[in-house]
Amino acid sequence: MTDDLELDAVVVGAGFSGLYALHVLRDRLGLSVRAIDRAGGVGGVWYWNRYPGARCDIESYSYSYSFSPDLQQEWRWSERFAGQPEILRYLEHVADRFDLRRDIVLDTRITSATWDDDRARWVLTTDIGDRLSARYLISGAGNLSEAATPELDGLDTFDGPVYSTARWPRGGVDFTGKRVAVIGTGSSGIQVIPHIAAQAAHLTVFQRTANYATPIGNGTLDPEFARLVKADYPNLRRRSRDNFAGLPFDLQSPSALAVSDHERSRVYQERWDQGGFRLFLDSYADLFFDEKANDTAAEFIRDRIRERVTDPATAELLCPTDHPYATKRPPLESGYYETYNRDTVELVDLRSSPIQRIIPRGIRTEGAAGTDHALDAIVLATGFDGFTGPLLRMGIRGRDGRSLREHWSDGPHTYLGLMTHGFPNLFTITGPQSPSQFYNHPLAAEDHVDWLADCISHLRERGVDRIEPSAEAEHRWGEHTDEVASGALLPRTDSWFMGSNVPGKPRALLIYLGGAPAYRRICADVAERGYQGFLFDGVPAAEGPGATV
């Protein structure tokens, strides 16, 4: 990059969102664009999260771009649920196939983004001293790109290596003969634990909250199934976009309480055997709203855990009892519970034996079972500063020099999860207060990019330089987001969906729970009504306060 490069748009990130945004803005709209990523390659979260066992929990044919029928037909997935190396290869292929690499700047982090209202441009600086400006700033920085580092006393005094699942070394790690700790039993921990256990001399898992993990059901992708999918792709994508979470599921019944015990168990067992998110998203709708209904699924899963773990005391520790099923993101697993039947694997319950501190030779816990756990390596699978973290670390300052950190000091404020009052021309792909993690990511990213591309075309056709939501529209969207979630069980549980996994982060719902179809309809309506709720160059673009439902 040269100094003071003037562009139409800068895209942050080169993962699913960033690659598609670059393609659409450059090749469909004809804008001058650069995508900037701090990684050494394209792929976003799939570039960084290369720990053994890293895998997508959505079926490969579904967790992929839909925008190019040719790409859909050409690409061959080898497994039902693709592993990280294959997804990374896919994204690298997309970058090559659509000739994106020439406009991607790697190994570069945006350190500040300041809105210049006189010129109606974002002025950006990077950590390698570049300065550039753009009319539009499009964040595809992702929701899982900023690792949450736990506050563990003495971590820097540990004698051995400390790895993070979110920043796994490119060359891999050999744990042969080592005594290893994994801290964290979310999706990442549950994926990596069986792999480390198979290699290490001894593995100690430090669990704060037991999780409801269900089988992923992975395997080689049947060529006949792949052929049928390819023959029916348009219909499959249509069905997915009509589904709450962007998945081609349509078997869900309204209530787990409206059927007999026998029928309910049959359905749970069938979904359990089918694997993936079937049990979570394709059994009974009221699991998300009704505690009694939720209990039935929770108890079904606990029973399966008890069947699979030989030692009853360990099985009980692995059975979640302190939160309803699916109020934290339910992990999918392969052989996770059986891992605890190995003699070389030990489970430490941090509720009864909290970590006191990290010592040079291991981890010291307190409580009744307090002891020093001797270790050669520690693996942190402790999650992410999700949704807002990557945006807040970018040094964004909007109109009148107001920082995004200040504007979001009590949690994110957005309109549609796409734009923020006081931050003109800043679009956040799958941003906070959009369905994001509850909408199959490639489709969610495509929807947002298509929406913002249409919006930018609309602005350019009319000679409008600045777009931002009105304060009122933003306020109403926040209220609507909370109202939609008010009947759901999810906000009651501490999780990264609520921001409550990061000490000091305001507790606020970070996702829109109205489902993808309702959300897509709202976004389309806003555009059709002339961008209701938005200000064009400071003037309301259309009559009316802005969307809710």
Ligand code: NA7
């Ligand atoms: P998650 O789901 O946020 O899980 C993080 C895990 O780490 C979870 O078990 C946490 O326990 C645990 N944790 C976090 N901090 C600590 C400390 N300080 N001490 C002990 N244990 C801790 O992150 P993942 O990376 O697994 O998954 C993130 C997303 O990636 C997932 O939702 C999918 O979309 C893919 P807690 O539950 O907070 O008690």
